[in-house]
Amino acid sequence: MNYFSLTPQVKRWLRFVVGGGMNTGFSYLIYLLGGLIFSYQVAYFIAYVSGIIFSYWFNARFVFHIPLSWKGLLSYPLVYLVQYLISALLLGSAVEYLGINKYIAPLAITLITLPLTYCMSKLLLGAGKNAPSRHSP
Numbered sequence: 001m002n003y004f005s006l007t008p009q010v011k012r013w014l015r016f017v018v019g020g021g022m023n024t025g026f027s028y029l030i031y032l033l034g035g036l037i038f039s040y041q042v043a044y045f046i047a048y049v050s051g052i053i054f055s056y057w058f059n060a061r062f063v064f065h066i067p068l069s070w071k072g073l074l075s076y077p078l079v080y081l082v083q084y085l086i087s088a089l090l091l092g093s094a095v096e097y098l099g100i101n102k103y104i105a106p107l108a109i110t111l112i113t114l115p116l117t118y119c120m121s122k123l124l125l126g127a128g129k130n131a132p133s134r135h136s137p
Contacts, residue, residue, distance in 0.1 A: 019058040024110050027051035040102045052080045066125045079120040
């Protein structure tokens with residue numbers, strides 16, 4: 001199957017997954033480095049905020065082709081506020097009650113919350129309504 005023969009929706013989903021993978025790697029590195037200094041929850045928070053900024057930029061520019069704006073940047077964290085609350089609860093439960101390693105748990109939580117994050121990002125950025133229909137790879 002050729003990337004260029006895929007539907008625009010599938011291409012958008014693939015770009016979202018690739019960007020999410022990049023963001024996960026970036027955030028995980030910050031989490032690991034922060035964990036050398038802070039508790040795992042503080043390190044997770046710092047990594048999470050850094051990831052929001054990257055995610056807004058990547059999703060607006062390359063996934064949904066929405067122009068960058070201060071309004072978008074300032075409102076985009078709403079997606080991640082909801083996701084953070086869910087993720088923090090899952091992280092605490094995974095580490096404290098299920099005994100999952102604190103270095104592995106954030107990766108599993110990212111996979112679990114991926115569909116929610118995609119849907120909320122699409123909704124908040126307005127993709128699909130009056131979004132530009134640019135079909136570049």
